[in-house]
Amino acid sequence: MAVALSLRKAIIGTVFGFSFVPLFLLGWVVYGMFASVYHAKVRENLAILAEDKRNAIDLFLRDQATQLRVLAYSQPVERLSSQEVMDSLLVLLQQRSHVIVDLGLIDEEGNHIVYSGPYNLRNVNYKNEEWFHLVRMKNLYISDVFTGFRGFPHIIIAVAKKENGKDWILRATINSEIFDSFVRTLQIGKKGDAYIVNKYGEIQTKPRFSGKNTSIVKDIIESNFSGVRLVEGEMDGRAVYIAGVWLQEKDWIVIVEEDKHSELEPLMRTRTMTILVSGGGLLCVLVGVFVVSRMIVAHQERHDREQARLNEELVQSSKMAALGKLAAGVAHEVNNPLAVIREQAGWIRDLLEEQDVQSSPNFQELYDAVVKIEQHVERAGNVVHRMLGFARRMEPVRIEVSIPDIMRQTVLFLENEMHFRNINLHWDIEENIPLVETDPAQVQQVILNIVDNAIDAIGKNGNITMGASYDPKEGCVCVRIRDDGPGMDKETQARIFDPFFTTKQVGEGTGLGLSISYSIINRLGGSIRFVSQLGEGTEFLICLPVRKGSETE
Amino acid sequence: MTVASIPNQPSVLLVDDEVDFVEALTKRLRRRGFAVQGVASGQEALDVLARQHVDVVILDVLMPGMDGIETLRHIKERFPDVRVVLLSGHGGEDLGVRGMAYGAFAYLLKPVGLQRLVEVAIQASEHAAFR
Ligand SMILES: Nc1ncnc2c1ncn2[C@@H]1O[C@H](COP(=O)(O)OP(=O)(O)O)[C@@H](O)[C@H]1O
Ligand SMILES: [Mg+2]
Numbered sequence: 001m002a003v004a005l006s007l008r009k010a011i012i013g014t015v016f017g018f019s020f021v022p023l024f025l026l027g028w029v030v031y032g033m034f035a036s037v038y039h040a041k042v043r044e045n046l047a048i049l050a051e052d053k054r055n056a057i058d059l060f061l062r063d064q065a066t067q068l069r070v071l072a073y074s075q076p077v078e079r080l081s082s083q084e085v086m087d088s089l090l091v092l093l094q095q096r097s098h099v100i101v102d103l104g105l106i107d108e109e110g111n112h113i114v115y116s117g118p119y120n121l122r123n124v125n126y127k128n129e130e131w132f133h134l135v136r137m138k139n140l141y142i143s144d145v146f147t148g149f150r151g152f153p154h155i156i157i158a159v160a161k162k163e164n165g166k167d168w169i170l171r172a173t174i175n176s177e178i179f180d181s182f183v184r185t186l187q188i189g190k191k192g193d194a195y196i197v198n199k200y201g202e203i204q205t206k207p208r209f210s211g212k213n214t215s216i217v218k219d220i221i222e223s224n225f226s227g228v229r230l231v232e233g234e235m236d237g238r239a240v241y242i243a244g245v246w247l248q249e250k251d252w253i254v255i256v257e258e259d260k261h262s263e264l265e266p267l268m269r270t271r272t273m274t275i276l277v278s279g280g281g282l283l284c285v286l287v288g289v290f291v292v293s294r295m296i297v298a299h300q301e302r303h304d305r306e307q308a309r310l311n312e313e314l315v316q317s318s319k320m321a322a323l324g325k326l327a328a329g330v331a332h333e334v335n336n337p338l339a340v341i342r343e344q345a346g347w348i349r350d351l352l353e354e355q356d357v358q359s360s361p362n363f364q365e366l367y368d369a370v371v372k373i374e375q376h377v378e379r380a381g382n383v384v385h386r387m388l389g390f391a392r393r394m395e396p397v398r399i400e401v402s403i404p405d406i407m408r409q410t411v412l413f414l415e416n417e418m419h420f421r422n423i424n425l426h427w428d429i430e431e432n433i434p435l436v437e438t439d440p441a442q443v444q445q446v447i448l449n450i451v452d453n454a455i456d457a458i459g460k461n462g463n464i465t466m467g468a469s470y471d472p473k474e475g476c477v478c479v480r481i482r483d484d485g486p487g488m489d490k491e492t493q494a495r496i497f498d499p500f501f502t503t504k505q506v507g508e509g510t511g512l513g514l515s516i517s518y519s520i521i522n523r524l525g526g527s528i529r530f531v532s533q534l535g536e537g538t539e540f541l542i543c544l545p546v547r548k549g550s551e552t553e
Numbered sequence: 554m555t556v557a558s559i560p561n562q563p564s565v566l567l568v569d570d571e572v573d574f575v576e577a578l579t580k581r582l583r584r585r586g587f588a589v590q591g592v593a594s595g596q597e598a599l600d601v602l603a604r605q606h607v608d609v610v611i612l613d614v615l616m617p618g619m620d621g622i623e624t625l626r627h628i629k630e631r632f633p634d635v636r637v638v639l640l641s642g643h644g645g646e647d648l649g650v651r652g653m654a655y656g657a658f659a660y661l662l663k664p665v666g667l668q669r670l671v672e673v674a675i676q677a678s679e680h681a682a683f684r
Binding site: 339 | 571573574577578580581584615642663664667
């Protein structure tokens with residue numbers, strides 16, 4: 001059973017290993033590939049979003065600047081200096097985009113010459129403002145978002161032009177809410193955010209969530225890059241993807257944050273699914289292996305048992321063959337001296353008939369001695385005869401006989417004995433048992449031996465059941481002889497077919513009965529088996545082929 | 554069985570490698586009126602037959618050297634009138650059967666009672682005389 005167990009373990013281990021490992025690898029690889037593709041896709045989407053927005057904002061800024069530039073260059077300063085003209089220009093501009101709050105013309109000295117707009121900025125001087133200098137240098141200036149004199153967040157766009165040898169500056173104010181609305185459309189998902197940051201890392205638009213980790217943004221700003229920069233980091237305690245992209249028209253950077261967790265949710269679902277499917281597959285394999293291994297082991301055990309039985313039979317019959325040869329040899333060697341003794345004793349007996357010997361005082365003694373010698377020579381001769389019977393190579397005769405008839409006849413010899421010992425005989429013979437082509441005398445001897453043993457085993461008071469049946473599948477007639485005697489222990493069971501093995505007292509058992517029976521049945525092409533249980537009894541089973549195929553020696 | 558019951562003293566040659574057996578049987582057969590000689594091998598038997606007339610040869614089948622069957626064949630070749638009774642032990646049955654085919658008069662299984670041996674020997678000698 002230990003072998004069966006280890007076999008089973010080996011099967012389960014092997015199959016499990018060979019299915020678990022590929023299944024695991026498959027799941028792992030497929031998931032890994034899917035995950036990396038998915039990650040790439042998420043990042044790509046983010047980059048595209050950021051880039052699109054950057055383009056839109058750039059376009060907007062370019063548009064505003066161009067508009068202003070067209071105004072400035074298409075109108076002479078003279079005209080621009082007129083309040084009415086400026087007012088009408090503002091109206092014109094506001095018709096196109098209402099983000100423009102006011103419009104003003106500033107001279108070289110920083111004086112606000114004309115102002116059109118809702119605020120009273122007429123007398124403000126910009127000479128000391130930084131942008132004032134920058135615009136004169138570069139001709140175009142776009143500011144960061146600031147609150148300034150007006151009291152609400154805005155940016156200014158200014159263009160400079162030279163006329164009459166003097167610098168003039170046309171400046172428009174744009175409500176920076178427009179940028180808020182630009183980035184708002186990017187504030188996607190539950191946790192996504194988007195905003196614009198200037199080159200100092202100052203946030204220019206209203207972010208969706210406060211508490212920005214500006215160091216990440218700073219890192220992005222400080223790293224040199226073109227196109228879209230993508231980093232992963234922590235924002236407000238959440239893992240996020242951050243995309244940054246510089247505007248072209250302004251030193252601003254568009255930042256788009258995407259919550260990694262909610263972005264990767266489908267991936268997590270995929271992972272759970274993968275684990276579930278793999279686990280399910282594994283479970284199937286496990287169950288399958290379990291069932292198959294059980295079948296294999298059961299088969300193997302059956303096979304082993306059968307093999308063991310065959311081996312046993314093989315060992316037994318080769319033992320028989322070897323002992324047969326030995327017995328034959330011994331018998332011959334003993335037979336010759338016995339013949340000599342017999343004849344010499346006979347010669348003495350002859351001589352005892354002489355008159356003078358008969359009258360001798362020791363005649364009776366001599367005569368008795370001769371009789372004893374002859375008796376014991378006879379006895380030794382019988383033993384030799386039995387041994388030879390066991391070794392005999394005589395061809396068994398073949399007659400069609402009824403096995404039940406043989407059984408009944410055989411039992412006749414033993415009826416008195418059974419009666420005397422108070423042993424009951426039961427019959428259990430099936431109908432329609434076919435005739436068997438075999439040697440009736442030898443079959444009779446076997447049955448006699450076995451019933452003899454059963455009687456000896458029971459001693460007094462018991463039951464013997466004699467059964468016969470036909471097995472059409474094997475083409476065999478089977479004889480069963482069961483007793484309710486003491487049964488046999490394992491050691492005895494292992495040896496009962498051995499010649500000269502007996503548990504009986506000297507003179508009562510020769511130990512040859514079963515070994516002779518064994519070789520007879522073997523020669524007749526049948527089989528002899530038994531089961532015995534200590535305390536319950538013994539059953540012998542003899543099967544004889546109805547028609548004998550090949551001869552077994 | 555007494556001496557008187559055998560009228561014309563048939564001559565018998567006993568062949569067996571077991572010398573003591575031959576000796577005892579020789580004495581016992583002589584006592585019963587046979588003219589008996591005993592030898593221990595097939596060759597010796599042929600020598601005796603060449604020298605003198607014998608009615609019946611009692612021949613053991615299993616012998617070292619020339620065995621009973623071979624001896625029988627030689628006898629039948631050279632002295633076809635001699636009757637041969639084969640004696641065989643266990644294991645020699647098939648030899649015995651073959652012996653019959655070579656023209657043995659009878660074949661007896663060992664151990665054979667003296668009574669039976671005498672009967673067969675007489676039958677054989679009568680058979681010989683009848684021929
Ligand atoms: N029906 C039986 N019940 C118990 N023991 C048995 C039975 N048949 C055989 N045996 C055992 O097998 C041994 C060998 O039997 P056998 O070969 O017939 O020799 P013997 O009968 O001369 O002892 C017996 O001595 C006995 O121990
Ligand atoms: Mg017995």
